[in-house]
Amino acid sequence: MKKRILMFIAALLLLCSAGCSGQVNSAGQNDVPQPENQPMHEAEEPTDKADEPADEEWSEMGYDWRLSVPFYDNAEDAANMEYVSLNPIFILHDGRFYNLEPTKMTYTDSDRVSESSVLDALPRSSEELPVLNLAAGDQLVTFSANVGDYAFLPLEDLGMCLPVVWRGGVVRGQLTDIYGSNPEFDIMPTGVGQDMSYTPDKVIEEINGQTFTPYTGTESGQTFASYAEKVKQADAEFCGLLDSLNIPYLAADWSWSNGGGIVQDYTDYIIRGNYGDTVTLGQYQGTKYVEAHFTLVNTLYELYPNSMLEAATERTHDGYSVMQIPENISGAYALRARTESGTASCYAFMIVR
DSSP states (O other): OHHHHHHHHHHHHHHHHHHHHHHHHHHHHTTSOOOTTSOOOGGGOOOSOTTSOOHHHHHHHOOOTTTTOOEESSHHHHHTSTTTTTOOEEEEETTEEEEOOOOSOEEEOSSEEEOSOEEEEESSOGGGSOEEEGGGTOEEEEOOSSOOEEEEEEEEEEEEEOOEEEETTEEEEESSOOOOSOTTOOSSOSOBOTTSOBOSTTOEEEETTEEOOOOOOOOSSOOHHHHHHHHHHHHHHHHHHHHHTTOOEEEEEEEEEOSSSOEEEEEEEEEEEOTTOEEEEEEEETTEEEEEEEEOOEEEEEEOGGGOEEOOEEEOTTSSEEEOOOTTOOEEEEEEEEOTTSEEEEEEEEEEO
């Protein structure tokens, strides 16, 4: 009997041993490398950003020169980019060339007799501008063969805006690209005559459902003084409408000369607000009423031409010229590249020391 019991216990031990051996073999199969066509775990995905600061570090720094800026790995690639003649300004950071596309910040000073500042807009705030980090050894370089008239202008972030300029209740200019909810809607008038009059077709006549009367200056043979007075009257109605709708706006005064000794003072108006605010504009196209909604996503900037600092350039043997940054300037700036016609293209960025 005892012998049978011992044999039964021995059999149980053998079964247990076989079971444990099977578990070990099963666990061992998990150590076998997976086939190459199996997806990798997210944490195991290869990355080429190992040497770059983590997002938290960039956030702590408060600036990121990489924002929306295409880069090239060497001077030859940057110099051979398709549009280098149009966009010749780069931030050279850690051996890479980050191209700065010209903003919509363009202006001419040939017909302005008194203008202490220039208003313009960008689809990004000052915190989102590319960064020239002088403390990290960054350089501002140009691949332009013709070293032009360069200068640095300070920028001031004025907050969100609808990026169009109104005068006399008519949209007279567009600061940057703007998109409405209705592609049939024309934000700009259809034309302008030599007497500064706009054709009345497709002129905006409603804001948030409230009507007003813009002055298009369609009368012929009137004096500049008469025209300016009617513009001021239309401005008063336009501003009164905005006030009644609790829509904030900026008023910018400037003087204009026709080159013949006649000087007129005008005021430009720009609608302001908070990010995401919506303004509804309405117009008649013939007898058809067309409406569109415009969301405020652009930042209004003020440039100060009277505070410009000239920028000297220094040629190198590496195929580009280096901009000499004036001492003690930091914050939001624009590099102005002026042409002989008086038109200036600007490149906006942050300067960090």
